[in-house]
Amino acid sequence: MQSPDFSQNYFELFGLDPVFELDSRRLQAAQQRLQATYHPDRYISADDRDKRLSTQVASWVNQAYETLQDPVKRSRYLLEINGATTPDDSSTTSDTEFLMEQIELREEVESCRHSDDPLRKCEQIETRLAQRADQLAAEFVTHFEARDLDAALLSSRKMQFIQRIQQQLSELQFELEDF
Amino acid sequence: MALLQISEPGESSVPHQHRYSAGIDLGTTNSLVATVRSGEAVCLPDEQGRCLLPSIVHFESACALIGYQAQALQSSDPLNTVASVKRLMGRGLEDVIQLGKVMPYQFVASEGSNVPRIRTRGGDLSAVEISSEILRVLAQRAGQSIGGDLDGVVITVPAYFDDAQRQATRDAATLAGLNLFRLLNEPTAAAVAYGLEQSADHLIAVYDLGGGTFDISVLRLNKGVFEVLATGGDSSLGGDDMDHVLGEWIIATAGFSDIDAILARKILIAARTAKEQLTIHDVAVITIDHEQQWGHEIHRYEFEELIQPLVKKTLLACRRALRDAGVGKDEIDEVIMVGGSTRVPLVLSMVGEYFERNPMCELDPDKVVAVGAAIQANILAGNKLDNDMLLLDVLPLSLGIETMGGLSEKIINRNTAIPVARAQEFTTFKDGQTAMSIHVVQGERELVSDCRSLARFELRGFPPMTAGAARIRVTYQVDADGLMSVSAEELTSGVAADIVVKPSYGLTDTEIESMLRASMDHAREDIILRMLKEQQVEASRVIEAIDAALAQDGETLLSESEIAQIQEPRDALEAVIETASADELKRLIKAIEEASEFYVARRMNASVKQALTGKKIDEVDV
Numbered sequence: 001m002q003s004p005d006f007s008q009n010y011f012e013l014f015g016l017d018p019v020f021e022l023d024s025r026r027l028q029a030a031q032q033r034l035q036a037t038y039h040p041d042r043y044i045s046a047d048d049r050d051k052r053l054s055t056q057v058a059s060w061v062n063q064a065y066e067t068l069q070d071p072v073k074r075s076r077y078l079l080e081i082n083g084a085t086t087p088d089d090s091s092t093t094s095d096t097e098f099l100m101e102q103i104e105l106r107e108e109v110e111s112c113r114h115s116d117d118p119l120r121k122c123e124q125i126e127t128r129l130a131q132r133a134d135q136l137a138a139e140f141v142t143h144f145e146a147r148d149l150d151a152a153l154l155s156s157r158k159m160q161f162i163q164r165i166q167q168q169l170s171e172l173q174f175e176l177e178d179f
Numbered sequence: 180m181a182l183l184q185i186s187e188p189g190e191s192s193v194p195h196q197h198r199y200s201a202g203i204d205l206g207t208t209n210s211l212v213a214t215v216r217s218g219e220a221v222c223l224p225d226e227q228g229r230c231l232l233p234s235i236v237h238f239e240s241a242c243a244l245i246g247y248q249a250q251a252l253q254s255s256d257p258l259n260t261v262a263s264v265k266r267l268m269g270r271g272l273e274d275v276i277q278l279g280k281v282m283p284y285q286f287v288a289s290e291g292s293n294v295p296r297i298r299t300r301g302g303d304l305s306a307v308e309i310s311s312e313i314l315r316v317l318a319q320r321a322g323q324s325i326g327g328d329l330d331g332v333v334i335t336v337p338a339y340f341d342d343a344q345r346q347a348t349r350d351a352a353t354l355a356g357l358n359l360f361r362l363l364n365e366p367t368a369a370a371v372a373y374g375l376e377q378s379a380d381h382l383i384a385v386y387d388l389g390g391g392t393f394d395i396s397v398l399r400l401n402k403g404v405f406e407v408l409a410t411g412g413d414s415s416l417g418g419d420d421m422d423h424v425l426g427e428w429i430i431a432t433a434g435f436s437d438i439d440a441i442l443a444r445k446i447l448i449a450a451r452t453a454k455e456q457l458t459i460h461d462v463a464v465i466t467i468d469h470e471q472q473w474g475h476e477i478h479r480y481e482f483e484e485l486i487q488p489l490v491k492k493t494l495l496a497c498r499r500a501l502r503d504a505g506v507g508k509d510e511i512d513e514v515i516m517v518g519g520s521t522r523v524p525l526v527l528s529m530v531g532e533y534f535e536r537n538p539m540c541e542l543d544p545d546k547v548v549a550v551g552a553a554i555q556a557n558i559l560a561g562n563k564l565d566n567d568m569l570l571l572d573v574l575p576l577s578l579g580i581e582t583m584g585g586l587s588e589k590i591i592n593r594n595t596a597i598p599v600a601r602a603q604e605f606t607t608f609k610d611g612q613t614a615m616s617i618h619v620v621q622g623e624r625e626l627v628s629d630c631r632s633l634a635r636f637e638l639r640g641f642p643p644m645t646a647g648a649a650r651i652r653v654t655y656q657v658d659a660d661g662l663m664s665v666s667a668e669e670l671t672s673g674v675a676a677d678i679v680v681k682p683s684y685g686l687t688d689t690e691i692e693s694m695l696r697a698s699m700d701h702a703r704e705d706i707i708l709r710m711l712k713e714q715q716v717e718a719s720r721v722i723e724a725i726d727a728a729l730a731q732d733g734e735t736l737l738s739e740s741e742i743a744q745i746q747e748p749r750d751a752l753e754a755v756i757e758t759a760s761a762d763e764l765k766r767l768i769k770a771i772e773e774a775s776e777f778y779v780a781r782r783m784n785a786s787v788k789q790a791l792t793g794k795k796i797d798e799v800d801v
Contacts, residue, residue, distance in 0.1 A: 036567060
């Protein structure tokens with residue numbers, strides 16, 4: 001088995017341009033093409049070295065796909081391969097305006113539970129969150145293209161926060177839906 | 180025109196040889212084996228034409244009987260006849276004590292091992308060893324059918340099976356001397372069996388309701404690639420639960436009290452029979468012989484009211500799986516039904532209503548998993564070079580490590596595509612520290628005590644450094660079978676750690692090795708003994724049949740010398756039943772059959788005559 005070049009970044013691996021906006025269909029097709037070549041199922045009768053290598057490569061492809069598929073992870077990864085240091089999630093922010101927004105959104109999601117029509121309220125917030133996520137992604141792209149990596153990192157972290165709220169909301173919707 | 184064949188460097192240009200493979204569905208209640216023959220996957224029957232092999236093993240002191248023969252001995256010798264062993268795979272003593280309430284076996288702990296053993300006449304045996312007996316019979320059946328040794332097999336497991344349960348299944352295959360190509364998730368196998376691989380961008384839900392378990396998987400199918408998006412289910416919800424609620428209804432309706440083991444068994448059997456009848460009929464009659472006979476009618480709608488909450492529970496799991504997959508139920512293109520319990524009409528209708536489409540159930544729900552496994556095995560064996568089918572699966576339950584305060588820190592989340600690797604960095608907290616220990620658990624809960632313990636890994640042999648200076652990278656690798664391994668390296672020195680694995684519920688490598696050695700030593704002996712035992716059982720059956728017939732009509736149909744003619748080989752057989760070889764017994768049984776042929780014919784004539792006696796010719800149905 002011919003080992004792929006492990007020094008490639010994920011975009012190179014999938015043959016995609018290293019930009020935030022990407023065609024998810026092309027990404028998926030590239031991932032499946034790579035798995036079709038390297039998946040351990042293709043090396044069932046190979047020697048131990050090739051078996052091990054194929055598991056490694058297939059794991060790498062999966063990791064790459066998972067990273068590029070998710071907008072937040074993709075934005076962070078773009079920053080990393082462009083030399084920005086991306087502090088872990090626990091680091092705090094000093095952007096007070098953003099902090100206020102976080103608190104407000106959290107409270108709003110929690111308040112759905114007690115509103116007259118919780119599901120409708122959830123839907124309204126869902127639409128707003130989606131708009132906010134698009135807006136932040138656009139912001140990220142602008143900063144990233146202007147090579148302002150610090151500002152891009154801040155947008156990426158805001159995107160991450162919105163994503164968490166979206167997950168929280170979807171958990172709540174799941175709970176509230178009559179079944 | 181012959182074209183030049185050019186092969187890649189290192190690749191052989193030797194013409195491809197067909198390699199033999201089989202798919203095995205190692206089930207809780209029944210097991211099956213299938214293989215691809217002339218391009219078609221077929222389940223392989225035994226000599227009597229039966230595809231299902233009851234997953235039951237009966238132990239004699241020196242050999243084991245498997246399947247229907249074991250089933251026949253289940254009530255007369257329950258302690259030495261093990262059923263539903265799948266429920267014990269990868270389980271520890273505590274779990275087994277829990278199950279002990281429903282399983283009659285005597286469990287024993289063995290020294291220096293966490294794996295519980297069942298005490299049988301054949302010795303103290305683990306679930307892995309017992310399962311390997313079933314696998315061996317199925318592999319033998321496949322080998323006989325294809326006329327050669329198997330190059331490899333695919334064995335199916337429930338999608339929700341955790342690492343320990345998968346490892347146990349793998350160990351059973353090793354012990355049975357099989358080359359395991361791959362462990363395949365049952366729902367994925369079912370999707371493969373339906374042959375939808377040519378579809379472009381299809382979303383499929385596989386609803387698998389068996390005797391004791393429920394499994395739901397959401398897959399995306401795109402030109403031969405089966406990608407599992409999410410999987411979920413309930414490992415203790417199945418057709419048996421329907422029998423139980425109906426059983427409770429019987430108890431309440433009949434007003435039974437003081438229910439002993441025998442009555443409980445009768446009630447359950449009656450409940451199961453009624454459930455099966457209600458699959459076809461609108462009304463079933465339940466009768467139970469207990470002190471006096473009790474009988475009662477039950478309508479299908481009454482039964483459906485009883486089981487409705489159970490079916491609803493499965494739909495809740497479907498909903499959760501759809502959510503995990505990020506798919507709306509209206510986006511699902513096909514729903515595939517698997518497992519015997521999907522024959523219940525209410526299940527079919529509620530699932531259809533939920534997904535708003537007619538579920539696919541054209542293939543026999545008992546066979547579909549084995550068929551899919553056989554198709555995958557044939558491809559893995561390399562027999563379909565032009566085939567581009569690929570199965571991409573996910574990790575069913577999150578993997579985590581124990582951190583301070585008994586909490587589980589997730590390393591790999593459930594529904595992550597496998598194979599997958601994750602690395603973590605640690606440092607030492609004491610000067611000169613050269614070892615550390617990592618406890619890996621599996622499950623979604625926060626507390627380690629609520630998750631399943633998989634193994635403790637002891638990493639040793641780091642170079643001693645001051646506290647905090649060492650950088651130890653631990654890599655967790657999950658392979659395509661869903662099995663995890665751990666490796667570790669100190670980064671500043673590049674020294675790899677020695678790793679000692681202590682599986683929480685599995686057999687250690689040493690245990691497997693010694694079992695394997697023992698089984699190889701005994702393999703030939705075992706086969707000979709099993710054949711002998713089978714012939715002995717057959718011989719007693721023949722003797723009993725002869726005795727019963729002679730007692731009934733021997734004197735009316737036969738002369739004294741004729742009786743002697745039959746009696747003689749019968750006595751000869753009885754005299755050597757414990758001492759003769761299998762071949763000898765077979766020969767003697769055949770001799771009896773030949774000697775009594777005329778008697779069998781005469782009995783048949785007599786019974787026809789009796790049926791006709793006293794009837795006018797026009798009353799006889801011709």
